[in-house]
Amino acid sequence: MCLAVPGRIIEIEDQTAKVDFGGITREANLMLIEDATVGEYVLIHAGFAIQRLSAEEAEETLRLFGELAQAIEEEDERKK
């Protein structure tokens, strides 16, 4: 029930945004986001944007996964 889907704001009119979900567009209400701007990524739940998303943090998380994978690979190499 707490499913929320990430999308990008492509248009804003008053409190309503057009949000692009990788090709599909839907409207979402912006009452729960302070100072939303076009181009931002947000999480949508039940017709509302509930939080903005950070591309830098996403990259950072992926970088950590990569580092960990590499460390474990190297360890495996050493064991061989």
Added chain:
Amino acid sequence: MSTLIDKERFRSEPEARALIARIHDLAREPVSLMEVCGTHTVAISRAGLRSLMPGGLKLLSGPGCPVCVTPLAEIDRAIAASRLPNVILTTFGDMMRVPGSESTLEKEKAEGADVRILYGPLQAIEIAEENPDREVVFVGVGFETTSPTIAATVVEAKRRGIENLSVFPFFKTVPRALDMLARVPGRPLDGYICPGHVSAIIGSDAYLPTVREHNMPCVVTGFEPLDILAGVVMLLEQAETVRAGGAAKVENQYSRAVTPEGNRAALAIIADVFDECDAEWREIGVIPMSGHEFSERYRSFDARDRLDIDVPEATGPSGCICGEIMLGMKIPTDCPLFAGRCTPREPVGPCMVSTEGACAAFYKYDRESV
């Protein structure tokens, strides 16, 4: 495409394999972790993660499905409301098939009640405007992810002067429930996989009291397979620290969506529209300060006061062990009715009805693997 929309990079196999290897490395002692979010329950089952875990590591499903923890008496109340001649009952789809004492909203609709499934609560305002002579009632079920959307709807309804809209406030909040679950006797617990989208609203700092009081590791986790595996790794590392006498902490694996302080605008709307209150969780009991009721200013939106409904004492399904499952004492396959008398087609208990219930997730994805 941005990594925020394209999820493939959060599902990459080499990384998953590395994380699973790390989990096997860390889980040498028996460890139990609990997720308290139905979306996590389904994500874990769908990705088949349970069968990839080492034998000593248990992933327990706590009371993370808002539909499953809505008391039977409240379901009966919503059903009774749908039978009132002047009422249009509006709800999220998950509630339709949940059995009350002797009916469901789905059955009432088939028999002619005006029950409408909404995609979002704002639609209730449109329906109220289109039907000024009728009372539009919304069944307000959900955790902190959902309650701000309903609070915002009520604020908007008030602004527009709408007087024929009301809400059943069956809302639940997560942090105090985690405190209560940490104290369940006879069931060891080594950490919480904290709900990602609840945390997007309340912030990861909301778990600090739980961490301090119970020295319980808490990791806010995203919903992609790599997120969940990384969250498990972080919890296992913390569990090791705690076992060695160290202090647990709150960590945030889902930093692309969750900040320490949460969503200020959403929290402000929640604080304006709701007060915290004790709440009854189905099959679990009353948990202090784990619910939301309307504040004085918005009390007129409370459907319980607006509608004259008296429901007889609720009678629940016998033999169902959803309560023990949600407390982490048992898993669905321990229930003698599981996959026999109780299936998603003919559910006995709430955990089998909701697609996010532990029994439904196990039935769909894990039956063979556990």
